[in-house]
Amino acid sequence: MFKLRIADAKLLRDMITVISTLVDEATFNINPEGIKLRAMDPSRVAMIDFSWPKTIFDEYLCDAPMKMCINVSEMLKLLRRAAKEESVELALDEKTARLTIAIKGRYDRTFNMPTLEATEEEVPTPKVTFNVRAKTTTHGLHQAIEDVQLVSDHVRVEIDNEKMTLRATGDLMGAIVELKKGSETLLELEAKESSKATFSLSYLSDIIKNASATSDIATLEFSTDMPIKIDFQQPKEGKLTFYLAPRIEVE
Amino acid sequence: MRYSLLADAYQKIEATTKRLEMTDHLVDLLKKTPPEIIDKVVYLTQGKLYPDFTGIEIGVAEKLAMRAVAKATGRSEKAIHEELGKTGDLGGTTQKFLKSKLQVQLSHELLTVEMVFDTLDKMAKSTGAGSMEQKISYLAGLLANASPKEAKYIVRTVTGALRLGIADMTVLDALAIAYGGGKEAREPLERAYNISSDLGRVAKTVVEKGLESVKKFQVSIGEPVRPMLAERLGSPEEILEKLGGKCVAEFKYDGERIQAHKKGNKVILFSRRLENITEQYPDAAELFRKYTKAKDAIIEAEVVAINSDTGEMKPFQELMHRRRKYGIQKAIEDYPVSLFIFDALYADEKDLTLKPYPIRHKALERIIQPSEHVRVAENLIVKNLEELERFFEKAVENGCEGLICKSINPDSVYQAGARGWLWIKYKRDYKSEMTDTIDLVVVGAFHGRGKRGGTYGALLLAAYNPEEDTFETVTKCGTGFTDKDLAKLPKMMKKHETLHKSSRVNSTLEADVWFEPKVVIEVIGAEITLSPIHTCAMDAIRKGSGLAIRFPRFTGNFRLDKAAEDATNTKEIARMYKGQLKKVIEQ
Numbered sequence: 001m002f003k004l005r006i007a008d009a010k011l012l013r014d015m016i017t018v019i020s021t022l023v024d025e026a027t028f029n030i031n032p033e034g035i036k037l038r039a040m041d042p043s044r045v046a047m048i049d050f051s052w053p054k055t056i057f058d059e060y061l062c063d064a065p066m067k068m069c070i071n072v073s074e075m076l077k078l079l080r081r082a083a084k085e086e087s088v089e090l091a092l093d094e095k096t097a098r099l100t101i102a103i104k105g106r107y108d109r110t111f112n113m114p115t116l117e118a119t120e121e122e123v124p125t126p127k128v129t130f131n132v133r134a135k136t137t138t139h140g141l142h143q144a145i146e147d148v149q150l151v152s153d154h155v156r157v158e159i160d161n162e163k164m165t166l167r168a169t170g171d172l173m174g175a176i177v178e179l180k181k182g183s184e185t186l187l188e189l190e191a192k193e194s195s196k197a198t199f200s201l202s203y204l205s206d207i208i209k210n211a212s213a214t215s216d217i218a219t220l221e222f223s224t225d226m227p228i229k230i231d232f233q234q235p236k237e238g239k240l241t242f243y244l245a246p247r248i249e250v251e
Numbered sequence: 252m253r254y255s256l257l258a259d260a261y262q263k264i265e266a267t268t269k270r271l272e273m274t275d276h277l278v279d280l281l282k283k284t285p286p287e288i289i290d291k292v293v294y295l296t297q298g299k300l301y302p303d304f305t306g307i308e309i310g311v312a313e314k315l316a317m318r319a320v321a322k323a324t325g326r327s328e329k330a331i332h333e334e335l336g337k338t339g340d341l342g343g344t345t346q347k348f349l350k351s352k353l354q355v356q357l358s359h360e361l362l363t364v365e366m367v368f369d370t371l372d373k374m375a376k377s378t379g380a381g382s383m384e385q386k387i388s389y390l391a392g393l394l395a396n397a398s399p400k401e402a403k404y405i406v407r408t409v410t411g412a413l414r415l416g417i418a419d420m421t422v423l424d425a426l427a428i429a430y431g432g433g434k435e436a437r438e439p440l441e442r443a444y445n446i447s448s449d450l451g452r453v454a455k456t457v458v459e460k461g462l463e464s465v466k467k468f469q470v471s472i473g474e475p476v477r478p479m480l481a482e483r484l485g486s487p488e489e490i491l492e493k494l495g496g497k498c499v500a501e502f503k504y505d506g507e508r509i510q511a512h513k514k515g516n517k518v519i520l521f522s523r524r525l526e527n528i529t530e531q532y533p534d535a536a537e538l539f540r541k542y543t544k545a546k547d548a549i550i551e552a553e554v555v556a557i558n559s560d561t562g563e564m565k566p567f568q569e570l571m572h573r574r575r576k577y578g579i580q581k582a583i584e585d586y587p588v589s590l591f592i593f594d595a596l597y598a599d600e601k602d603l604t605l606k607p608y609p610i611r612h613k614a615l616e617r618i619i620q621p622s623e624h625v626r627v628a629e630n631l632i633v634k635n636l637e638e639l640e641r642f643f644e645k646a647v648e649n650g651c652e653g654l655i656c657k658s659i660n661p662d663s664v665y666q667a668g669a670r671g672w673l674w675i676k677y678k679r680d681y682k683s684e685m686t687d688t689i690d691l692v693v694v695g696a697f698h699g700r701g702k703r704g705g706t707y708g709a710l711l712l713a714a715y716n717p718e719e720d721t722f723e724t725v726t727k728c729g730t731g732f733t734d735k736d737l738a739k740l741p742k743m744m745k746k747h748e749t750l751h752k753s754s755r756v757n758s759t760l761e762a763d764v765w766f767e768p769k770v771v772i773e774v775i776g777a778e779i780t781l782s783p784i785h786t787c788a789m790d791a792i793r794k795g796s797g798l799a800i801r802f803p804r805f806t807g808n809f810r811l812d813k814a815a816e817d818a819t820n821t822k823e824i825a826r827m828y829k830g831q832l833k834k835v836i837e838q
Binding site for chain 1: 322323325327352353354355356357358359360381385388389391392393394395396
């Protein structure tokens with residue numbers, strides 16, 4: 001059996017929003033210790049690695065490991081009905097394979113939705129080594145991305161020992177954002193060697209925008225022309241990490 | 252099965268224009284295909300996911316596909332649009348951009364036919380809010396994992412541009428060679444296809460169960476039978492000769508051919524092109540449900556628009572108002588229909604397609620409960636030219652296009668999907684279109700029904716023959732009268748009513764009410780035809796035939812200024828008939 005309650009529905013809603021950035025149908029691994037999800041978007045450009053331990057929830061009950069696949073955009077529609085400080089309870093009826101979503105607070109309502117056939121595919125962690133690492137505020141990173149998105153649909157990220165630079169070149173306009181080590185936004189910076197890589201902003205901005213609701217601190221790691229790993233710090237032992245494949249630089 | 256095998260075969264097929272070579276490539280492909288997905292491969296080679304009659308289409312607009320290509324390649328939509336402008340081929344454009352894609356992936360997956368089919372299936376079935384984004388994401392996912400060549404064909408498939416030129420018959424040939432033991436197997440395969448309209452199912456059956464199972468194929472309720480078609484001959488002599496001196500002649504109604512499948516209370520209607528059109532004709536479906544006595548049946552009928560006041564048939568164009576997606580309820584009221592049943596392909600739990608026509612027709616008469624709006628198509632066994640010509644005139648005068656003459660010999664099976672000489676069309680070569688109004692005398696009337704209860708449904712109209720000083724009937728007119736006209740007609744005519752037909756009126760029709768020839772009204776019609784019923788200009792054009800006005804309409808003018816003897820005379824009508832005779836151009 002599987003059942004959980006979370007006092008602030010917003011937490012759950014924001015997390016499902018983050019997952020919906022990459023996938024429509026999400027297969028969750030649920031076990032007595034908590035919930036995990038690893039998934040790639042259909043184009044296999046980005047991957048999400050997420051886990052929440054049971055301690056994040058106000059109540060959590062799972063007696064045996066199981067998989068549960070749900071249509072996250074449908075689930076979001078229901079969760080959006082919850083107002084501030086309302087609680088939400090999830091319960092899976094394994095016989096009917098339906099998920100019950102009860103929102104309680106100003107008034108009580110209970111929705112139910114079907115679960116889908118779970119995928120058996122195991123998504124491996126990309127094997128990459130990282131030459132640079134930058135710790136930023138999620139808010140500051142989000143702002144920087146919004147700046148460069150004004151001029152182009154992709155961005156070059158460069159990191160050396162001094163700073164992190166975002167460069168975007170569009171058909172008509174260009175943009176450069178510099179974040180200096182020790183500034184309000186760039187909290188920590190390590191570089192074994194200067195590295196640069198280009199990423200699609202349609203992925204990057206959706207990921208950062210949605211994740212910023214759940215996290216204050218983001219850690220970026222990558223090497224020249226290799227995938228980037230972005231870790232969004234979560235409460236307790238929660239984990240939210242994205243991997244994003246680079247674009248090929250043409251000049 | 253790797254999708255690349257399919258793409259390779261497509262490329263080879265595309266490169267040739269010779270049907271034999273095309274067949275060979277298809278044979279190679281089908282032999283490489285695992286039995287469990289042979290149906291999917293057959294549908295895919297035709298750019299489909301399911302047989303046409305299911306109505307499930309992939310249907311992705313080019314614009315949408317372009318967004319997916321942009322997403323999968325990391326190129327801007329603008330760049331794709333520009334390249335597409337040069338070639339007009341989005342498949343080729345996709346292939347080109349995929350060769351130089353800018354977006355790297357975290358991992359790569361080889362496409363299988365199953366993956367491609369399942370993803371396209373999800374796209375076809377995705378509806379409602381957000382379905383556009385979902386379709387783009389599914390397609391981008393396929394393209395991201397596809398080789399450039401695979402991507403080209405995937406894009407062509409989803410945008411409906413996979414034009415390999417593989418005809419149904421080529422697939423059947425290939426199946427015969429690959430799995431039927433040779434070309435001779437084509438015939439049973441073709442019959443199976445013709446009675447199921449489902450190439451995928453035929454393929455799966457021959458691969459998994461062998462040719463013997465294909466030979467046992469039976470019509471199945473829910474799967475449309477490909478319609479039997481008629482050849483055409485211009486002269487009745489040739490028709491009778493071809494059919495062995497006698498045949499059954501049936502009215503060829505000016506309506507839409509429909510195949511009705513009834514299972515218990517459920518009725519599905521298919522068009523001549525095998526589309527499911529049940530939703531456009533809920534009233535027709537209800538008529539089939541109500542007046543087919545058999546629990547399960549497949550019957551063919553012509554749906555014809557009718558004037559609910561007079562019961563007369565309306566031309567085909569009127570019926571086309573019924574082919575719409577919205578406002579169906581109003582269309583049902585504005586354009587009511589009648590059914591004229593002409594064949595039964597399944598009844599009494601038996602496949603009748605291999606039975607001769609007379610047996611099928613007997614079954615039909617047994618299972619149809621005739622009613623006001625459901626009738627067996629008017630038919631007559633004719634044994635000579637005279638009977639055929641007379642019946643033909645009757646058909647035309649009743650608003651039909653002509654006749655279908657059908658063999659009644661022991662070999663007169665239902666040739667599904669074939670145009671053969673068992674059925675022969677006899678249509679008019681000439682018709683005489685009416686351009687001017689004429690003034691006719693009211694000599695009789697028929698009681699109205701329904702909305703017209705208490706007044707007249709139609710008036711019997713006549714032209715004046717000055718030589719004999721008689722009035723010869725030329726048409727029955729029930730159209731063009733306003734409610735006000737209808738309300739005042741009985742009062743107006745009352746004083747002219749007679750107990751019997753006036754001696755000056757020459758009519759073979761029996762009216763409900765007879766009048767003294769006094770009142771003249773103005774009428775326009777669609778055309779003038781030969782008629783075995785009306786007496787106007789009898790023998791003037793052809794021995795034994797008169798003339799009639801087809802689709803007459805009252806213009807609204809009561810010609811109170813004219814005496815009956817001033818009405819248009821029969822010679823004038825004969826002259827109009829000859830003067831306006833034009834060759835009918837086949838559409």
